[in-house]
Amino acid sequence: MTRDGPDRPREKLIAAKTAWAEERRAIAGRSGPADARRPPGQDIVSDWPVLDLGVRPLIDLRDWRMTVAGAIERPLTWRWADLMAAPQVDSVSDIHCVTGWSRLDNSWQGVATRHLARLVRPRSTAKHVVLHGYDGYTTNMTVEDFLRPDALLAHGWNGAPLPRDHGGPLRLVAPSRYFWKSAKWVRHVVFLEKDSPGFWEARGYHPTGDPWREQRYR
Numbered sequence: 001m002t003r004d005g006p007d008r009p010r011e012k013l014i015a016a017k018t019a020w021a022e023e024r025r026a027i028a029g030r031s032g033p034a035d036a037r038r039p040p041g042q043d044i045v046s047d048w049p050v051l052d053l054g055v056r057p058l059i060d061l062r063d064w065r066m067t068v069a070g071a072i073e074r075p076l077t078w079r080w081a082d083l084m085a086a087p088q089v090d091s092v093s094d095i096h097c098v099t100g101w102s103r104l105d106n107s108w109q110g111v112a113t114r115h116l117a118r119l120v121r122p123r124s125t126a127k128h129v130v131l132h133g134y135d136g137y138t139t140n141m142t143v144e145d146f147l148r149p150d151a152l153l154a155h156g157w158n159g160a161p162l163p164r165d166h167g168g169p170l171r172l173v174a175p176s177r178y179f180w181k182s183a184k185w186v187r188h189v190v191f192l193e194k195d196s197p198g199f200w201e202a203r204g205y206h207p208t209g210d211p212w213r214e215q216r217y218r
């Protein structure tokens with residue numbers, strides 16, 4: 001792609017978001033008091049902002065695949081019917097975005113990451129997970145965080161198909177971490193023995209990203 005080609009707006013957006021992250025880093029810590037539902041420095045919103053790199057892949061369910069690979073006993077490729085045949089969960093959780101907004105009581109439908117782990121059987125040496133989106137986005141987290149009981153691969157929101165803008169047909173929802181860890185348009189899940197920073201983690205975001213400890217930037 002040339003510098004004037006179609007990737008130009010995406011580069012600009014990434015540059016703007018990175019600069020913005022630098023700025024926030026300087027003021028991090030000056031945030032208001034937390035309460036039981038609101039981590040430090042967060043404001044509750046009722047709308048649901050769309051945040052990504054500006055590429056929102058359109059994936060036909062007939063072509064959709066999700067692979068799970070790496071340090072596991074049983075690598076797996078799912079088609080849509082496999083996802084739907086797996087045990088389904090319905091779970092309500094809060095979104096905390098590193099940009100400072102939180103959205104409470106989101107209702108998700110999908111498959112628990114713990115169920116996936118039972119199928120693929122991570123080796124005892126597997127300590128990290130990297131998620132890859134159909135848009136090329138990546139994010140990393142520990143196996144422990146990926147397998148928390150409230151984490152799921154979500155295809156539904158409020159009982160309807162998850163909208164494409166928000167990562168449909170399938171995204172991760174990992175409520176214990178800032179929302180950048182919840183990869184949209186999930187395509188590959190890779191278990192690793194060693195950590196490997198994802199897209200934002202390589203650009204200064206915190207490797208763990210716990211909103212309750214305000215781990216925004218490294």
Ligand SMILES: Nc1nc2c(c(=O)[nH]1)N[C@H]1C(S)=C(S)[C@@H](COP(=O)(O)O)O[C@H]1N2
Binds near residue numbers: 098135186
């Ligand atoms: N595939 C993919 N997943 C992604 C992103 C992205 O650019 N691509 N952005 C992350 C960021 S920075 C945020 S804040 C949330 C936003 O999700 P939302 O648009 O549903 O609010 O998605 C995360 N997951």
Ligand SMILES: [Mo]
Binds near residue numbers: 099179
């Ligand atoms: Mo974000």
